[in-house]
Amino acid sequence: MTGIAPRDLKRLSINQETVKQWSLPELAAGCAAAGIGSVGLWRAPVQEYGVERAARLMRDSGLTVTSLCRGGFFTVADPELRARALDDNRAAIDEAAELATGTLVLVSGGLPAGDRDIAAARERVADALAVLAPYAAERGVRLAIEPLHPMYASDRCVISTLGQALDIAERFPPEQVGVVVDTYHLWWDDLAPAHTARAGAGGRIAAFQLADWVTPLPEGVLLGRGQLGDGCIDLREWRRRVDAAGYEGAIEVEIFNPALWARDGAEVLAEIAERYVRHVS
């Protein structure tokens, strides 16, 4: 990474799904080698490695965990399924606390099978937060509602815009419930800039994540996120927007892309650092 100084990467955090070819120890070693001091983690690989062991690895490597993905999926109406979802979210909160991250990202969940009432599903998200937010706050964890692109509204996340996320988050104290600003999900929305300012003014920006938008979208539309600079999102403008809203936290790169996973992790990290300096910071 010729010409990139450590201070250039000060705010950069690597979400582990971006380099999912790496184990947790490889991620820790790779980030250290690349001069990157922060990572975003996912529950499944952390559980597989062992939560306590992962927490120790992060501490010993001097890595800050900027977020844990993810809780949520609590739009079910059935009481038993709902109770199970809330239990799972309490476990996610415990894991976040163990990893010493202040941010648990929530993807709300989609519409239950056969359900056509998206407004009611969104209300159930607020109901779940009312149960979980105090539990999380007691453990030093803030719940971060992530609006996902509207193409996921039916099967993953009924919260599609930053405005919707804030409408729910603002029912709770800002230190308990925040929002995630992710360029991949929000770039198309002409109202998102104003809502970013609103989120910043309310102290609600819990995480800022980056991926670029590229087409054609793959089947299932999950794994088509673009490397920074490969797509049509004005990433620097988004970084300025979030900065102008008063956000001073990590800038987390979260790209789900099999083409990146097929490459050498260190090479991918070097490319991200270079793109980050060129297109973001």
Next chain:
Amino acid sequence: MTGIAPRDLKRLSINQETVKQWSLPELAAGCAAAGIGSVGLWRAPVQEYGVERAARLMRDSGLTVTSLCRGGFFTVADPELRARALDDNRAAIDEAAELATGTLVLVSGGLPAGDRDIAAARERVADALAVLAPYAAERGVRLAIEPLHPMYASDRCVISTLGQALDIAERFPPEQVGVVVDTYHLWWDDLAPAHTARAGAGGRIAAFQLADWVTPLPEGVLLGRGQLGDGCIDLREWRRRVDAAGYEGAIEVEIFNPALWARDGAEVLAEIAERYVRHVS
């Protein structure tokens, strides 16, 4: 179609892409046989058949053409390409006039290659309308801005919400520029109901189109629209919403779905009529 009376289908219009296995004469005969009096047409098959000849066929068959799809794709910044796009749109307006439809659907176009300024691209849509709307009005054609789902924002249509469409349409007289309300594109948007009321109050609803939302989305996300009732959209609620906004026009079924195209056209039409009565009217 046992039990379905002609008056049940009075407002139903079949967009020809829904049964694209049919030629224009087959479409005309098939609709007559099914008791359906209106169709939405597309430029390419009409041009292939001959515009004047298609217009005569529609007249002779007693079919009303509720819309012509589509003009638009005028987000280019390059002056020569822009001039060519405007010429093509004038041709589309002429074709709509010849087909005696009052509605030309506009899909704005996406971001030009390498362009990251979506706000500027949206302004170019308004600029193009300023040129085309008077030309269309002189020919008895209203331009209908169609917001497409945000998953098409980069490559097909920078207008993603009904609110954005109205923000542009309202710069022009309502008899010159309207909007399309299409359930497939708008169902996820919590602001769309209010904007539907706003569109109705302003006399701006030029077309109402139906398709259902089903997942997983196919590669390229173009041909994954669901048959009425197969997905998660509350279609009847949308019909009530549009009615409550004062819209009394056609209800056009526009489903791009290879599974429907592989079947017998008459069978597909019968199924649509049955679904329409069950889920919409």
